[in-house]
Amino acid sequence: xxxxxxxxxxxxxxxxxxxxxxxxxxxxxxxxxxxxxxxxxxxxxxxxxxxxxxxxxxxxxxxxxxxxxxxxxxxxxxxxxxxxxxxxxxxxxxxxxxxxxxxxxxxxxxxxxxxxxxxxxxxxxxxxxxxxxxxxxxxxxxxxxxxxxxxxxxxxxxxxxxxxxxxxxxxxxxxxxxxxxxxxxxxxxxxxxxxxxxxxxxxxxxxxxxxxxxxxxxxxxxxxxxxxxxxxxxxxxxxxxxxxxxxxxxxxxxxxxxxxxxxxxxxxxxxxxxxxxxxxxxxxxxxxxxxxxxxxxxxxxxxxxxxxxxxxxxxxxxxxxxxxxxxxxxxxxxxx
Amino acid sequence: xxxxxxxxxxxxxxxxxxxxxxxxxxxxxxxxxxxxxxxxxxxxxxxxxxxxxxxxxxxxxxxxxxxxxxxxxxxxxxxxxxxxxxxxxxxxxxxxxxxxxxxxxxxxxxxxxxxxxxxxxxxxxxxxxxxxxxxxxxxxxxxxxxxxxxxxxxxxxxxxxxxxxxxxxxxxxxxxxxxxxxxxxxxxxxxxxxxxxxxxxxxxxxxxxxxxxxxxxxxxxxxxxxxxxxxxxxxxxxxxxxxxxxxxxxxxxxxxxxxxxxxxxxxxxxxxxxxxxxxxxxxxxxxxxxxxxxxxxxxxxxxxxxxxxxxxxxxxxxxxxxxxxxxxxxxxxxxx
Numbered sequence: 001x002x003x004x005x006x007x008x009x010x011x012x013x014x015x016x017x018x019x020x021x022x023x024x025x026x027x028x029x030x031x032x033x034x035x036x037x038x039x040x041x042x043x044x045x046x047x048x049x050x051x052x053x054x055x056x057x058x059x060x061x062x063x064x065x066x067x068x069x070x071x072x073x074x075x076x077x078x079x080x081x082x083x084x085x086x087x088x089x090x091x092x093x094x095x096x097x098x099x100x101x102x103x104x105x106x107x108x109x110x111x112x113x114x115x116x117x118x119x120x121x122x123x124x125x126x127x128x129x130x131x132x133x134x135x136x137x138x139x140x141x142x143x144x145x146x147x148x149x150x151x152x153x154x155x156x157x158x159x160x161x162x163x164x165x166x167x168x169x170x171x172x173x174x175x176x177x178x179x180x181x182x183x184x185x186x187x188x189x190x191x192x193x194x195x196x197x198x199x200x201x202x203x204x205x206x207x208x209x210x211x212x213x214x215x216x217x218x219x220x221x222x223x224x225x226x227x228x229x230x231x232x233x234x235x236x237x238x239x240x241x242x243x244x245x246x247x248x249x250x251x252x253x254x255x256x257x258x259x260x261x262x263x264x265x266x267x268x269x270x271x272x273x274x275x276x277x278x279x280x281x282x283x284x285x286x287x288x289x290x291x292x293x294x295x296x297x298x299x300x301x302x303x304x305x306x307x308x309x310x311x312x313x314x315x316x317x318x319x320x321x322x323x324x325x326x327x328x329x330x331x332x333x334x335x336x
Numbered sequence: 337x338x339x340x341x342x343x344x345x346x347x348x349x350x351x352x353x354x355x356x357x358x359x360x361x362x363x364x365x366x367x368x369x370x371x372x373x374x375x376x377x378x379x380x381x382x383x384x385x386x387x388x389x390x391x392x393x394x395x396x397x398x399x400x401x402x403x404x405x406x407x408x409x410x411x412x413x414x415x416x417x418x419x420x421x422x423x424x425x426x427x428x429x430x431x432x433x434x435x436x437x438x439x440x441x442x443x444x445x446x447x448x449x450x451x452x453x454x455x456x457x458x459x460x461x462x463x464x465x466x467x468x469x470x471x472x473x474x475x476x477x478x479x480x481x482x483x484x485x486x487x488x489x490x491x492x493x494x495x496x497x498x499x500x501x502x503x504x505x506x507x508x509x510x511x512x513x514x515x516x517x518x519x520x521x522x523x524x525x526x527x528x529x530x531x532x533x534x535x536x537x538x539x540x541x542x543x544x545x546x547x548x549x550x551x552x553x554x555x556x557x558x559x560x561x562x563x564x565x566x567x568x569x570x571x572x573x574x575x576x577x578x579x580x581x582x583x584x585x586x587x588x589x590x591x592x593x594x595x596x597x598x599x600x601x602x603x604x605x606x607x608x609x610x611x612x613x614x615x616x617x618x619x620x621x622x623x624x625x626x627x628x629x630x631x632x633x634x635x636x637x638x639x640x641x642x643x644x645x646x647x648x649x650x651x652x653x654x655x656x657x658x659x660x661x662x663x664x665x666x667x668x669x670x671x672x
């Protein structure tokens with residue numbers, strides 16, 4: 001058998017899985033941001049007819065999955081495996097969404113790196129011959145995340161300028177062993193890295209070293225230079241983390257011209273989110289709603305998407321621990 | 337390429353991954369149960385020198401991973417991927433354990449089905465050619481689970497007789513593309529099923545329908561009868577869930593002679609755990625500590641291990657929701 005691992009952490013797909021369709025569902029605030037017209041569904045409010053924010057998050061995720069399946073002109077039962085994750089404790093959104101889908105579930109937790117981890121693991125399933133069609137999906141909800149990770153939402157606690165705003169949104173992509181679309185050609189799975197940042201109001205700083213490690217490992221594993229890609233997009237480091245990542249990469253000798261972050265793209269500075277967006281839903285909607293469309297249109301040819309996850313545990317944080325982080329990367333190549 | 341999916345939810349491994357080694361770490365109570373002499377490390381108390389139960393759980397998981405790697409006569413850096421999960425919110429035990437290991441992490445959440453999900457996903461990585469050596473690991477801790485899922489531990493709330501006792505323990509297995517050991521020949525990934533049970537004190541009843549669905553789907557996908565296996569072991573339904581599963585299988589026409597459950601094996605009735613053991617650590621230590629040894633010794637030849645997960649969300653439960661569940665199965669074949 002052909003061995004598909006290259007270097008330390010990267011795998012190469014012999015028959016690159018194809019993204020047949022991609023769907024995004026966002027909240028009202030994301031629907032007023034710079035990418036507003038890229039999203040498939042914009043909710044009128046953050047409950048969308050549900051009684052709680054948590055139930056709304058789970059519904060968003062299910063809606064994104066169903067929308068992606070419909071866009072690929074498939075039925076739910078055509079999907080071999082659903083790979084899903086979210087920010088709620090016990091992957092609640094994913095588990096309750098999967099309850100209404102007749103599809104086996106692999107529950108993934110990578111915090112905000114989940115969309116990238118799902119694309120990577122889903123591609124492994126397909127390229128390995130274990131599935132013909134999978135859905136990778138992820139979600140987050142501003143209000144569920146705030147009250148779970150930080151303070152009761154009603155308390156109105158002042159957020160520091162380094163804080164990011166958890167995106168209310170869900171994204172889903174249908175991956176298949178054949179068809180026309182953006183291809184996933186490589187994946188670099190990340191290690192957990194923790195340089196001691198312990199401020200839940202500065203997750204970008206916590207994530208930057210892990211993301212940088214994954215990017216550099218990816219370059220070295222494949223012996224490529226940054227200009228191999230016409231865009232490197234992290235998701236979601238926000239302003240602070242992006243700036244640190246740029247510095248760390250420069251110190252390692254990598255000057256990256258075309259670099260941005262999902263957390264920076266999703267909101268306009270006038271929306272006063274401070275350091276930008278975050279949450280599993282951030283890269284899920286920016287990649288599925290925007291980046292894949294640019295690749296399909298030929299405006300981008302080859303993108304390195306590095307999902308970044310701050311593996312913050314409020315319990316461990318209160319017990320004096322810092323915030324370990326992770327970055328998972330996938331290479332997305334346009335069909336044109 | 338040879339397509340490895342058979343039927344609806346089962347995959348077959350062309351070159352079945354080999355379990356090179358398996359390690360188990362347990363707490364003092366598990367160390368006094370019927371399987372006491374099967375475990376590699378028995379902790380003296382439930383803190384093991386750590387300041388909190390949560391830190392102890394993470395240490396157990398790391399110890400199990402390191403022990404398994406050492407037993408396989410490998411170095412940490414020989415491992416391509418760690419697949420780990422636990423019961424703590426945000427997979428805290430896994431993330432903080434992985435922080436001290438130079439190995440990429442795929443974080444999995446399947447509640448108590450995590451060990452089976454890790455063996456299945458790890459086998460997919462190896463048989464697909466994406467890794468040569470992976471570690472699959474899972475953990476739980478009685479005290480961290482009780483206070484996270486139910487009541488503050490100090491409160492001394494009366495437990496119903498249908499309640500299971502979360503195992504304090506961690507297990508890890510090294511899977512490789514070659515070597516001598518038990519082989520993973522097939523995996524059946526489970527769907528999320530919820531028939532409306534909403535009592536966190538009766539998780540066995542919540543899990544039984546999902547586990548039964550996976551077992552029947554497995555039989556049908558591979559066109560095998562129960563006597564294909566000299567043991568079918570679920571993990572961990574406890575007394576109540578096992579009895580319901582046996583009934584559901586009988587109603588579907590399957591009479592299973594050699595059937596037991598990790599949650600029943602791990603404690604003696606005199607230990608007063610009520611319905612038996614549960615938690616990711618339960619099947620992790622029973623499979624890694626006991627079942628694999630029986631397979632190695634030839635006392636068992638072919639085992640169907642069905643990990644069972646109650647995807648309980650305390651938040652959703654308080655919002656009136658029932659408990660969705662899942663079962664993931666792997667076939668373990670002895671080398672003799």
